[in-house]
Amino acid sequence: MQQTILAIESSCDETAVSILKCVKDTQGNINSITILAHEVESQIESHAPFGGVVPELAARDHLSKIYDITNSALIKAEISQKELTAVAVTMGPGLIGALMVGVLYARGLALSLNIPLISVNHVDAHLAPALLLNEFSPQHDLGVCKNVSQIQYPALALTVSGGHCHLSILSSATSKSLLGKSLDDACGEAFDKVAKLLGLGYPGGPLIENLAKSAEEFGNTEEFKFPSKPANRENKYHFTYSGLKTAVMECIRKATGIKKGKITGKDLPKEKKQSIAYAFQQAALMQLHDRVHNAIIDYPDIKTILVAGGVAQNKKFRELFSSFDKKIIFAPPALCSDNATMIALQAVLSENSKGFTDHPFAKYN
Numbered sequence: 256m257q258q259t260i261l262a263i264e265s266s267c268d269e270t271a272v273s274i275l276k277c278v279k280d281t282q283g284n285i286n287s288i289t290i291l292a293h294e295v296e297s298q299i300e301s302h303a304p305f306g307g308v309v310p311e312l313a314a315r316d317h318l319s320k321i322y323d324i325t326n327s328a329l330i331k332a333e334i335s336q337k338e339l340t341a342v343a344v345t346m347g348p349g350l351i352g353a354l355m356v357g358v359l360y361a362r363g364l365a366l367s368l369n370i371p372l373i374s375v376n377h378v379d380a381h382l383a384p385a386l387l388l389n390e391f392s393p394q395h396d397l398g399v400c401k402n403v404s405q406i407q408y409p410a411l412a413l414t415v416s417g418g419h420c421h422l423s424i425l426s427s428a429t430s431k432s433l434l435g436k437s438l439d440d441a442c443g444e445a446f447d448k449v450a451k452l453l454g455l456g457y458p459g460g461p462l463i464e465n466l467a468k469s470a471e472e473f474g475n476t477e478e479f480k481f482p483s484k485p486a487n488r489e490n491k492y493h494f495t496y497s498g499l500k501t502a503v504m505e506c507i508r509k510a511t512g513i514k515k516g517k518i519t520g521k522d523l524p525k526e527k528k529q530s531i532a533y534a535f536q537q538a539a540l541m542q543l544h545d546r547v548h549n550a551i552i553d554y555p556d557i558k559t560i561l562v563a564g565g566v567a568q569n570k571k572f573r574e575l576f577s578s579f580d581k582k583i584i585f586a587p588p589a590l591c592s593d594n595a596t597m598i599a600l601q602a603v604l605s606e607n608s609k610g611f612t613d614h615p616f617a618k619y620n
């Protein structure tokens with residue numbers, strides 16, 4: 256059986272459309288997956304002046320781009336709409352106005368073509384590239400049939416993005432139980448907020464990573480230390496970053512001497528900023544490491560660790576996690592940040608587990 260799925264992602268600040276072909280055997284096992292188109296249009300420039308995503312701007316931007324991006328995906332894939340067998344779309348979680356643009360567009364497309372609409376959970380979808388594709392780079396891999404990853408279960412899965420941290424145990428690609436999640440700010444959000452406090456810009460993750468790297472090059476790694484492990488053992492699988500963010504804020508307050516009002520470390524000497532970025536990144540990543548370490552101790556039969564989400568692009572993160580004595584699979588860097596290929600892959604997985612019975616429109620009427 257062959258499926259050609261067009262997927263749409265619009266939950267935050269990326270408008271993305273991908274087209275994927277999947278061939279399955281008669282038992283429903285995936286034989287091959289081919290990415291025919293992978294279009295991602297980021298809104299970073301619109302949101303950067305505000306130091307974070309502005310929901311109203313995001314929705315308007317999606318609306319102005321979604322038609323053109325869908326068309327350009329179809330042109331890249333060299334197929335006509337009539338060849339599509341399903342449309343997949345991010346249903347949530349995300350910014351409501353932004354989601355509505357993608358969902359309504361996808362629904363209209365599916366309705367006009369009389370094909371199923373597959374609704375996808377965005378956080379689940381982040382993991383799909385790690386589950387299905389070992390390697391992917393948009394420049395080289397379009398149109399190339401990939402070998403589907405062979406994963407040994409049970410697997411421990413960590414998804415770390417701007418909105419969520421999830422730690423789960425998987426007994427198969429489609430059977431997942433949640434161990435821990437964000438209790439307050441997510442990890443990526445903390446990177447963004449600390450970058451804003453240091454006056455670096457948006458998105459903060461790569462900017463903090465670069466600054467922390469310079470701190471190592473120039474030996475500015477010892478001046479500060481922030482706590483990485485919340486003491487409460489009840490929370491041994493959960494994630495909390497609001498305390499770390501406050502600790503960084505207090506550190507900047509002290510370093511700048513700003514006693515009241517808005518704190519900004521923008522004018523701090525570059526060495527100080529490097530030291531703060533380094534200490535923050537260490538603490539942020541060590542918390543992730545600690546949660547995974549706890550899970551491995553408690554569930555010794557875990558065979559594989561899967562890591563995905565925007566923060567998983569961080570090289571220090573990848574380095575730190577490579578020290579675990581387990582097979583570790585990271586989502587390909589090009590599929591860590593929001594994109595629609597992960598939505599299409601998740602559609603393939605969910606369709607696999609539940610059967611292709613989802614009535615296209617019942618859910619939304």
Ligand code: KG4
Pocket residue numbers: 267415416417418419442443444446447458459460461464564565566567568569570591592593
């Ligand atoms: O998964 P994603 O694209 O969007 C959400 O679903 O939230 O993740 C975006 C987050 C942002 O907070 C961004 O700062 C963070 O991922 N990020 C990074 C890096 N690259 C992106 N965080 C740390 N280091 C990076 N290199």
Ligand code: ZN
Pocket residue numbers: 377381416417565592593
């Ligand atoms: Zn995401």
